[in-house]
Amino acid sequence: MLRDPNVILLGEEIGVFNGVYKVTRGLLDEFGPERVRDTPISEAAIAGAAVGLALAGLKPVAEIMYMDFLPICMDQLATQAAKMRFMSGGQLKVPMVLRTQYSLGRQHGSQHSQFTPAWFLQVPGIKIVLPSNPYDAKGLLKSSIRDPNPVLFIESGLLYRTKGPVPEEEYTIPLGQAEVKRKGEDITIVGISRQVGEALSAAIKLEQSGISAEVIDVRTLQPLDLKTIVESVKRTSRLVIASDDVKTGGVGAEISASVSENAFGYLDAPIARIACPDTPIPFSPPLEQSYMPNADKIVETVKAIMGK
């Protein structure tokens, strides 16, 4: 915002209230009410206004409080923003960011916890970014704001209290580059968002059992850095994908299919997906804990694949 006066924020409770999870804390005081705009509870209008702002040459960063509210503005995102450049034959550009978070693991119940990135994989024209740690959150957000396309920036609410090094100085992380978080020989674990941390914890536990796991953070699902994943699988010959969405038709299915298309001959075991069961999210804290994918479930799955 300091660098580019065209960057403007809008969303519910982002100003005076500092954001429902304080993500935008202090920004209203620093940049004023014209650049940090509290909106009515009107998700379609928030997303639509972001689209219009982008068309008018600004760089909107809109916030939708919970990922569960995205369907309310799905038209603006999926049918308007994502298709404008294409339908206009390249005349229009929509440089907007729509930030949201999912609160799985915070006892928010079925309608405030969903993680549904796969819906947007069916929408060419939009980029999907998912930071798994504070360092990436800064670098990826900067790249998203500077990107000339609509970007859906999905945060994990459960990770908001994660601490990690974030340099004060300027840096960006390109969209479309996965990161190998840990080198390994026996199996590749692809993590998405919060599951990257779980995969890293699992890898440490697996090491104690003599299994060397490679952990990859996709960082973006659209574009997906398939090359990094496929190269890893070609070395390890095994793949597990961990994500917080529902298993059927989820992001794991897409990555699995793409790896099968590109590295089937290298696989020594079926690809495994670790995801949520096909039910809405239960409120009851112990039920929710059982529902969520975690490091232990990853360990268990990997051991079964490795026959250990």
Place this chain on the structure above:
Amino acid sequence: MLQSMLLLRRFEEKVEELFMVKGALIGPSHLYLGQEAVAVGAMSALAPDDLTVTTYRGHGHALAKRVPAKLCMAELFGKETGNCKGLGGSMHVAIYPKTGSLYATAIVGSGIPIAAGVGLGLKQKKSKNIVATFFGDGACNTGAFHEGTNLIAVWKLPVLLFCENNQYAMSTPVKRAVSSPSIAERGRAYGMETIVVDGNDVISVYVAAKIAAERARSRSEPTFLECVTYKMKGHGVYDKAEYRPKEEVEKWLARDPIIVFKKKLLDGKTMTQSEIDAVEDKVKQEIEESVEFAMQGSFLPFNTIQSYVYAEE
């Protein structure tokens, strides 16, 4: 204004012929026949670099906002020489930012929140320009209409909302779909200045739009304009609109905006019949040339379409 109205009329007549008689055009196409006074009156009141956000019934808006007819026609043919390179088609023909024809959506009601954003952007940049958005009576029952209209009002954005009440949302008459006594009441309910205007009288539309544009430009205040008009044909080019009472159709056809305006020009001695005929000839020639241009164009190579999905810079 007459030339522009005639261009819209003859263009749509040609489009209908190309669909129905010659089979040269296919796909959905929503004709603007009968509503010419709205687009022409409104656009005449805007500055050339003011912006518009319109709809899938947008051939008229495009032409009135000076999108060249030949580009529109080529777009309808799906040719690379169309303004959207054939990737948009009839429902997006009013996308041509070069003349301020910023966007056209095919989802009913969705343009209103977008116009709010464009208006906010213009206000934020302290631009002298304003944005006009066009939608039908059907759009007034969508959530996007209410959310967008409220935002425009609460943030005092330089937006003109043109509701083209053409009496039918597809085949559903306004009376069976809109609970309030008039659509204009809805603008008022959001605390907006509201004008009800005879949408078949180009001068009335122009005057109302001029007042609204001035208010938006100088005070950043929006206006809701309900333009009462009539869709001369059905929802799309294939819809024979047999659900409409014959007397109703006849009543409105007698108030054809072009007949009304021609009479005004002749009665007021603003134009002579031979001057009007000359304009007709000019328009006819422009339409013929646009069809010629469209037929000559080639299609975008399929292997290039991927490059239109994401912007690089």
